[in-house]
Amino acid sequence: MSFAKVETQVDFPAQERLVLRFWDRIRAFERLWARQRELDLPRWSFLDGPITANNPMGVHHAWGRTYKDVFQRYFAMTGHQLRYQNGFDCQGLWVEVEVEKELQLRSKQDIENLVPGDRFASIEKFVNLCKQRVDKFARIQTEQSIRLGMWMDWDRTDEDWARPPGQRHSYFTMSEENNYTIWSFLKKCHSRGLIYRAYDAMPWCPRCAVGISQMEMHEGYQMVAHRAVFVRFPLRGRRGENLLVWTTTPWTLSSNVAAAVNPSLTYLKIQHGEQVYYVAKGALTANRLEEDFKRGNWVPGVPKLKPLAQHLKAKGGYAVLGEVRGAEMIGWSYDGPWDELPAQSAPFGFPAEIAQVVQKQGWSEAVAAREAHRVIAWEAVGETEGTGIVHIAPGCGKEDFELGKAEKLPPLAPLDEEGVFLDGFGPLSGRSALDHATTDLILDNLKEKGLLVAVEKYPHNYPHCWRCKTELLFRLVDEWYISMSWRDEIMRICHDITWIPEDGLKRELDWLRNMGDWMISKKRYWGLALPIWVDEQTGDFEVIGSREELRERAVAGWSEFEGHTPHRPWVDQVKIRNPRTGNIMSRIPDVGNPWLDAGIVPFSTMKYNTDRAYWEKWFPADFITESFPGQFRNWFYALLAMSTMMTWPKPRAPFKTLFGYALVRDQYGEEMHKSKGNAIPFEGAADSGYVIRGKDGKEQHCPPMSADLMRWLYCRANPNNNINFGPGPAEELRNKFTLKLWNTYAFFCNYARLDGFDPDAPPVPVEQRPHLDRWILSDLQLLIQTARKEFPRFNVMAFCLKAEEFVDDKLSNWYVRRNRRRFWKSEKGPDKLAAYQTLHTVLVTLARLFAPIIPFLSEVMYQNLMGRADALVRSRGEEDLQIESVHHCPFPEPDAALIDADLSADMEALLRLVSLGLAARNTVKIKVRQPLAELKVQPADERDRRAVERFADQICEEVNIKKVTLHDPGLGPLAAPTIVLNLKSAGPKLGARIKEAQMLLAALNPQEVAARVRQGLSLELRGPDGPLVLEPGDVQVTLQAPEGWTAVEDRGTVLLLDARITEPLKLEGLAREVVRSIQNLRKEANLELEDRIALFLQPTNDLLATAIDRHRDYIAAETLTAEWSATRLGTATASADVRIEGQALHVELRKV
């Protein structure tokens, strides 16, 4: 067995692609999974939150997907059986919008006319295109995920992808199983009487022609400026008097029904020109949005708002005539601004369909809007924006609608699905409410009527469609809801879940407490076909719970539907009969909310309706992980609600542990956006490199990071905080971790290879190995302990930070650096063997420890360390299926016998002492290459003392001194001890008397106390309140440097350095300089490590010549000089003229 040579400059992405091929060849994943099932290992149930299969995955997806893979790998290595099922979220508006973009469709009419003149065929074509888009991107995301290193039961071949979604390896929310399982959920809701249909004024996207749910609305707020108007409403029966109202949506004035005041506010009656206005007292002078303006929370180009008073002053001034309480104004009637419109005269409101419902359900009196105009009371009216009088259009706003119902006002719903005014609105009919020209027309009209008092640009945070960014309008529409009257049941199961971080519980409960009923319908095409069949004659409806039930109930259309997925338009053809009336019932055309699709997966993917035994085995999931922000009201909510309902009457939580993480930001903490140029594509980060625009606007070309580096970067991050992701952090991590690990590994392999190290040789007993070996093995066990503790707690960050410290500080920077000579030396023996064996153990263990996080690098290291580097590169034929991957190995377990806590602590002390020694040199400005005679150490405590005794040689080498001695303070006057109380041990014992003890201790003779403590005797203090007894451990003895010494000191430990450079020391220092020059030349000449040389040196200075002469053997040994030449070398010579301490030296060498 032998180790392959390891290059120190590696193309990591290329190497990862090699590993992917290796895994395929040896069928690494399949064999792992098969073994889990053969052995029927204990189950660890992971449930994948479905990724939206609508676009290629970005680096932000890679964070969560890394966690998913890391924990799956960890639990596999610790002997568990897993499901390995990835999920894709398939249905919903987001897919429709992208398909529309591709086809350049602009409206629902366009969709329904895709096949001209054939609505059914059009919808069929559109839905099929949606399915195809999902397949396309699911496949791309699959390939990307494989590239990230995720081990899942992937669909890989064309054959896999040709199967229906329900029969593939990954789950797809568009599968029949998923859809029908949601049907069964809705049926359960209905059986408890929770499904209902309601009219509501809701946010509506006129481009998508669809209602936007409460959940979705939050995703699309944007700062925009609208033209806001001050309009007067003439009061009836009070000649010359007006309500002054203000609105940011002038188009809603057409549908005005009432005006609201706050009954507890004071209103002013003011004279302005010919007219008298009523306006809230505070509103007249309020500096509206002043804070926002100051903070720059503003729309560029929009001027600061003027107070209302200023608007009036600008137009001739005003005079306050009197005051009136809001309560006194209730009931006043007025003339609306658009009372001439036919719609304003329609009894019960407008249009007729709505008026019918209004009448039937008794929302309003039998009056038309223009007759209903009056002042109503509303506590929520404030005086910090507008005029304190709010115009109410029940068909155009959510609160307006609620108020309208309470006040029995007839609603006017002026817009159609595309935001265009219906007939009945005079000059507005046929115009789009969003159109700028429409607003112009409205303002002109109001001006003509003399009602317009002022116009301004008003910036505010206004909801937009979260998919297409169109401004939302409010429309009065009917939608389907699940009543959430059972929210307490959902809240109860939240307590059975471990939330990481903990406050997730509070946030979820907060959401559940405050959420409204769940709107589940959407008037679109691609999605869950809501299984609700309605008898439009009577309003009766039924919810169908399964395909079988539908078949039994079908009275028409079944044969047309048979053979299709339960989607539009196919399922729309099935009709059933209303058993009560005998009428035909049709499916409502609406599709479902996509969070239903994702929320049902603990049931649909675990075969709840088809294989209950399987479900019992895997439900609930042990673990789910997703990004926290947003999911409380989305996936988590849907999961919890649906599971509560499905397992009712004994509700069960669908998962045991929820691990949440924050958001991916760019390296400066800013949101990533393609338009900002700071977004990083996944392939760029993994393989091909990427370009980002920096803060200065300049483009920066960045090399790829590799999947491993990305994974480590994600794992080491604090999941509670947003991660700053980009080339800067990646580069930093590469330098301090990945390269350190790789170079250590390369160092081992390259020397082991040259030396013919045999890893199967009988091990040198650990107790016979040097301190350094036992120390690194001990610390390795501590690292394993950390891993074993933190992985199951899903605190992978804690492990990564410790691991970085181990690799960087301990292994690379200390163990390897201190041990180099043991590997270099030519003679073989137990010491050298021990060094190899120790480093080999450490590296193999690290490969296994790191395997879940950096699966590629771990595999490469592992295979080579096991002597199988060639297997990575080429097939071994049959034998491939026997090759063990690092991911087949059990996860390391700590070996308590190897842990030596004292040794670890002593080594830490040593590191500090060395650092102090170097600091001492630094103060006298003598470079480390120059040897010095002596270092005296006055240790502050036992630890430092032991470190000096144990590791004197290490200190000498690192600090480059001839001798290190302990200065025993007991022997001489050099040091004086001081004594302090050890607060950590004495504090709990003494409690409030601790101050007293400190005072008493300070009064004692430190020499005597120190002596007692050294002998292990206790100490009795006499205090005014009685005696206090201190154990030796309660007193800390510190030694202090005497006056007059130049030294360095840290925590009581004093180092004294002999800074005199004698001639022999000087010569030695020069010799080292000479060696360094020769080594440089060797390197420049591209010599191999083991090459011997002939050497010619020509100094121009006596001192240098003496140094060379005296240290000839040393120089020869260090530089592998086989021949000293007295004359210039001939051919194939590398030569250089260097300066050593300012003196010229000519060097020539040649490989021999």
Place this chain on the structure above:
RNA sequence: GGGCGCAUAGCUCAGUUGGCUAGAGCGCAGCUCUGAUAAAGCUGAGGUCCUUGGUUCGAAUCCAAGUGCGCCCA
């Protein structure tokens, strides 16, 4: 207006049973090393651990109030 969270060096952040002189990386200044390392190491400057109050022998850490910021809800 309500809920949740955060506030530690110029920047990005570690710091969980409360304990001695609060740490790292980047950046800055200086020095150095270099045949594993296109690397790296060392030293230094830089901190009212947001403010105030409380609990405690002792608070970056626990509690309360305030200020600022973020997210969620209304």
